[in-house]
Amino acid sequence: xxxxxxTKFWVMMIFFLVxxxxxxxxxxxxxxxxxxxxxxxxxxxxxxxxxxxxxxSLSPTSWFFSVAEAHAASELTVSNATIRQLKARMKxxxxxxxxxxxRGLVGEGLNGLLxxxxxxxxxxxxxxKLKKLVDAENKDRMALYRAVAQALNIPSSQLSRVQSIFAxxxxxxxxxxxxxxxxxxxxxxx
Amino acid sequence: MTPSRLSFLILLLGFYVATVQTVPALSYPxxxxxxxxxxxxxxxxxxxxxxxxxxxxxxxxxFRMKCKVMLRDLAGSKDADHAFEGLDLFLNxxxxxxxxxxxxxxxxxxxxxxxxxxxLFFPWFFDMSQxxxxxTANGKINHNKLFIDxxxxxxxxxxxxQGIRVPCDAKESxxxxxxxxxxxxxxxxxxxxxxYNLLVKEAFSDVHPFVTKLEPxxxxxxxxxxxxxxxxxxxxxxxxxxxxxxxxxVRLFYPLSSKSCENGQIRWRDIFLGPIIPKEIFKSxxxxxxxxxxxxxxxxxxxxxxxxxTLDTGNGTITxxxxxxxxxxxxxxxxxxxxxxxxxxxxxxxxxxSVDVSGYLPDAHFQGDRLVFKGQITVRIAGxxxxxxxxxIEPYAPIFRWGADIKxxxxxxxxxxxxTSFGLVTGAIKGRIKGLVxxxxxxxxxxxxxxxxxxxxxxxxxxxxxxxxxSILGGxxxxxxxxxxxxxxxxxxxxxxxxxxxxxxxxxxGLYKSGNKEYLVKRGFFGGVNVxxxxxxxxxxxxxxxxxxxxxxxxxxxxxxxx
Numbered sequence: 001x002x003x004x005x006x007t008k009f010w011v012m013m014i015f016f017l018v019x020x021x022x023x024x025x026x027x028x029x030x031x032x033x034x035x036x037x038x039x040x041x042x043x044x045x046x047x048x049x050x051x052x053x054x055x056x057s058l059s060p061t062s063w064f065f066s067v068a069e070a071h072a073a074s075e076l077t078v079s080n081a082t083i084r085q086l087k088a089r090m091k092x093x094x095x096x097x098x099x100x101x102x103r104g105l106v107g108e109g110l111n112g113l114l115x116x117x118x119x120x121x122x123x124x125x126x127x128x129k130l131k132k133l134v135d136a137e138n139k140d141r142m143a144l145y146r147a148v149a150q151a152l153n154i155p156s157s158q159l160s161r162v163q164s165i166f167a168x169x170x171x172x173x174x175x176x177x178x179x180x181x182x183x184x185x186x187x188x189x190x
Numbered sequence: 191m192t193p194s195r196l197s198f199l200i201l202l203l204g205f206y207v208a209t210v211q212t213v214p215a216l217s218y219p220x221x222x223x224x225x226x227x228x229x230x231x232x233x234x235x236x237x238x239x240x241x242x243x244x245x246x247x248x249x250x251x252x253f254r255m256k257c258k259v260m261l262r263d264l265a266g267s268k269d270a271d272h273a274f275e276g277l278d279l280f281l282n283x284x285x286x287x288x289x290x291x292x293x294x295x296x297x298x299x300x301x302x303x304x305x306x307x308x309x310l311f312f313p314w315f316f317d318m319s320q321x322x323x324x325x326t327a328n329g330k331i332n333h334n335k336l337f338i339d340x341x342x343x344x345x346x347x348x349x350x351x352q353g354i355r356v357p358c359d360a361k362e363s364x365x366x367x368x369x370x371x372x373x374x375x376x377x378x379x380x381x382x383x384x385x386y387n388l389l390v391k392e393a394f395s396d397v398h399p400f401v402t403k404l405e406p407x408x409x410x411x412x413x414x415x416x417x418x419x420x421x422x423x424x425x426x427x428x429x430x431x432x433x434x435x436x437x438x439x440v441r442l443f444y445p446l447s448s449k450s451c452e453n454g455q456i457r458w459r460d461i462f463l464g465p466i467i468p469k470e471i472f473k474s475x476x477x478x479x480x481x482x483x484x485x486x487x488x489x490x491x492x493x494x495x496x497x498x499x500t501l502d503t504g505n506g507t508i509t510x511x512x513x514x515x516x517x518x519x520x521x522x523x524x525x526x527x528x529x530x531x532x533x534x535x536x537x538x539x540x541x542x543x544s545v546d547v548s549g550y551l552p553d554a555h556f557q558g559d560r561l562v563f564k565g566q567i568t569v570r571i572a573g574x575x576x577x578x579x580x581x582x583i584e585p586y587a588p589i590f591r592w593g594a595d596i597k598x599x600x601x602x603x604x605x606x607x608x609x610t611s612f613g614l615v616t617g618a619i620k621g622r623i624k625g626l627v628x629x630x631x632x633x634x635x636x637x638x639x640x641x642x643x644x645x646x647x648x649x650x651x652x653x654x655x656x657x658x659x660x661s662i663l664g665g666x667x668x669x670x671x672x673x674x675x676x677x678x679x680x681x682x683x684x685x686x687x688x689x690x691x692x693x694x695x696x697x698x699x700g701l702y703k704s705g706n707k708e709y710l711v712k713r714g715f716f717g718g719v720n721v722x723x724x725x726x727x728x729x730x731x732x733x734x735x736x737x738x739x740x741x742x743x744x745x746x747x748x749x750x751x752x753x
Contacts, residue, residue, distance in 0.1 A: 078693060079693060079694040080629070080634045080635065080694050081629035123275075124308040125315055125317070127273075128313065131270070131313075143588040
């Protein structure tokens with residue numbers, strides 16, 4: 001009987017020791033992601049005078065053949081060639097998206113992606129145009145989140161946290177009238 | 191089949207054949223047809239439809255219905271991606287038959303025209319007033335099964351079909367049903383330009399702007415055979431208005447059995463790559479051509495394979511044994527990609543020295559989003575060799591990326607610098623670029639190491655201009671002191687530079703250290719020149735580095751020691 005109790009005791013001890021050994025701590029650089037989100041979203045949403053942004057990216061050939069035409073992007077906490085180019089595309093697209101957002105047709109989700117809330121009042125041609133815009137924007141946003149995560153050595157399993165942090169910034173800077181997802185499935189108009 | 195189901199079937203047939211797709215969930219804001227189809231029988235339809243007439247025998251089992259009606263402003267949607275609205279349909283139906291306990295039997299004739307309307311089948315949008323057309327069809331109904339004996343659609347394309355049974359059986363899978371329809375006797379013809387504008391240009395120009403620059407002119411035919419679908423294209427392809435592909439003939443077959451493959455080929459008379467190759471970058475784009483006149487193509491139900499193919503640049507060749515595309519995954523596999531004596535300096539305007547490229551990449555396959563190449567490419571430049579390994583590309587990424595690991599040795603700096611504006615340097619270097627990542631043509635990440643290659647015996651001299659440029663990169667002002675200006679060149683002992691790029695920050699270091707000084711270029715024992723790295727912590731932002739590259743060639747104060 002005593003031997004049986006002793007065996008159970010040691011089994012329990014081993015179980016606790018093993019549990020302690022497999023504890024995994026994943027560091028998530030929330031502050032860095034937040035800073036990156038603030039900078040990137042601000043840059044995308046702040047419209048500068050025409051022409052200023054066009055010159056801010058390097059053409060594929062300019063790096064090798066015409067450095068003199070190159071112009072540096074703004075210095076960010078997190079930046080690289082992919083992020084700069086994605087940002088430039090999103091900035092160019094934003095003036096087309098903004099009116100639809102202000103009309104409450106497109107909402108900013110908690111996952112950092114755009115959602116079409118309504119297509120009311122749009123003809124089929126405009127519906128197709130809006131869907132293409134939203135699809136292209138979401139594709140670029142996902143690529144942006146992956147690039148930011150990669151730059152900060154964040155594992156892909158934590159990508160949703162990056163998205164959530166960016167979502168806050170997208171929502172904060174969205175045009176007035178945009179639908180904002182404040183809780184999963186619950187939307188309010190800004 | 192009950193009359194109400196029959197009536198629904200007739201109208202559904204009209205939509206089905208007019209759009210060549212099923213519209214399972216229709217909403218009916220039909221001003222001219224104020225009925226709910228699912229609740230009414232054929233008598234009610236005949237009474238309600240303007241211009242419809244119905245004759246029946248006394249027991250109500252034999253009937254003849256004639257219907258000539260204009261349906262205006264039809265709208266419906268399956269979901270946000272599939273909808274139509276503002277659709278006008280001219281419908282002329284003549285149907286006769288009988289009903290009994292085994293169902294409905296009869297014959298029918300139908301003519302449909304669509305003068306206007308809009309269709310969304312995302313990403314395609316069709317304005318029907320721009321693609322006016324009509325459909326004529328006749329057939330029979332045997333025990334509730336609908337057969338199309340003959341059908342013809344005129345419009346932006348023509349489609350003729352015979353002996354088709356629709357819709358699918360409940361037991362059939364969607365794929366089986368489509369394959370059964372494709373095995374029927376049908377023939378599709380189109381003017382290529384109209385079809386391209388309709389299916390490609392309109393839908394994809396936003397995402398892929400280059401499609402607007404392409405213009406195919408010619409004809410396309412496709413038809414169903416018992417075991418396969420055949421495709422036949424005769425065309426000339428223009429790019430930005432210039433002829434790119436002359437006398438293109440495509441003969442391809444798609445097998446309707448999952449176990450078989452079909453051989454086809456793509457032939458051409460001439461290919462001119464000049465129109466698609468930027469003139470500002472290439473010396474003689476018109477000299478670059480595809481050698482041979484035929485590309486064998488094998489299509490199986492799950493993949494297509496092309497090859498072999500040889501690209502003759504006039505200054506070296508690029509060959510590919512086989513490229514395979516897997517339909518289900520959208521992935522590409524390449525086999526036997528070879529580069530032989532490709533003389534880059536004779537191709538590119540901006541390459542001032544001799545650069546010969548050769549290599550063999552036996553296999554390339556997808557790992558995640560990356561197409562990873564096995565093998566290596568060797569570049570002969572400035573008396574030395576550059577070896578490029580671990581090459582990968584991300585062809586489907588929103589921003590095109592590629593990467594590689596590079597090693598170089600015996601690079602003669604005199605040959606490398608004498609024809610550039612950097613300034614003359616003699617001696618030889620070796621080194622490596624580890625983990626190079628290029629994104630959209632811009633460097634995203636690398637780890638570069640350059641040092642003097644002692645195995646090459648050559649004088650080690652560096653000109654004032656090169657010193658000034660190196661000192662700019664090293665964070666100095668970029669000009670040599672008055673004493674230094676008295677000399678045209680200086681001797682040096684070693685060059686040693688490491689430069690890393692990550693997150694838009696360059697980390698530049700000299701490999702040789704003395705006290706708290708870090709040297710990019712170190713002088714010899716009996717004098718010469720030192721170029722000192724003046725970057726705090728060696729870190730330079732992307733913006734600063736580009737500014738420095740711009741300033742190269744200019745001069746101001748420097749951090750150069752001359753003894």
